[in-house]
Amino acid sequence: MIVAEQKSLDEIKSLIGSANKVLVVGCGTCVTVCFAGGSREAAIMSSSLRMSSKLDGVPRNVSDVTVQRQCEWEYLDTISKQVEEADIVLSLGCGIGVQAIAEHFPNTWVVPGLNTTFMGLPLEQGVWAERCAACGDCILGLTGGICPIARCSKSLLNGPCGGSEDGHCEIDPEIPCAWQLIYDRLSSMDKLDVLMELQAPKNWQTSRDGGPRKIIREDLRLVGEEE
């Protein structure tokens, strides 16, 4: 899932500026399950903004609505009337949701209420950890299902480096060394030989280095919808 965190109320208020009619738009998917921007958080944000604005002496008209997924046109269509009536939209979606609103509603000023942080998983309720950096050419098959790009502080492909100590990374003793994890897992499964295979340099063009990425599946496209 995409994991995000809420910005401070102060920062959000400065992003909203003097706008009066504010629509807080939550998203019912990733940011709901990481408790950053679902319907509950949207309601908390809108209540907080109403109270805070009132105390500042500039009461704002704040309401909230949550769509199933902020990153799909179909769901955004369901709130077009509310969006058009608002002076500003405060998106509690990830960065993709914010951009989807900007793209779908060209006359609407939209600002982010979240800092989109990483792709990861919940280790326990309330704790999330990064797991994938979307490099576009997955090598988990060579590393025992542990990603060195997202989980090694230096994204090394031939770790561990000299900074690995007792299973921890030199960057921060709280961070497990990804390459120690990889080695331990391969070793416990008797698959260390995987590390002995020579690998060609990784092609980073599939990652951000190749510019913004796009996937086209001709088999899925609908004739009437092609741009």
Add this chain to the structure above:
Amino acid sequence: MVDTDSYQIVAYCCEHCAYGAADLAGGLRLQYPPEVKIVLIPCTGKIDTLMVLHAFEAGIDGVMVAGCLPGDCHYLEGNENANRRIERIKNLLEQIGLEPERVNMYNLSSAMAGEFTVIVEETTNKIISIGKNPLLEERLR
């Protein structure tokens, strides 16, 4: 409707402890400040950030949450989980511009009727010393 003249404090009381203590206090004819209005909840683990924010938005002056003694929660850890949520609520109130001390958490058992009245008095005095919730329209004017 919120009475704008007197202080209004909501006490969210767990049915397995504080609510029983309040009941016992009533049975024993113990007096406690009338500003406190009791709301029965199944466990303090039910305490929800939005519910408390909405109470403040409606003009409530203070909130007290009363759950079982540590280790005695009917649902094992509801009271301790509530404690953490209260911290978030306090943090939110501070960002909003309201005093975090308007929300307080207590732990007691259903036999502690006397302690219940002490807690209620303590909370009421604390809220009165902070002052009324400035959010009520009437008070903002």
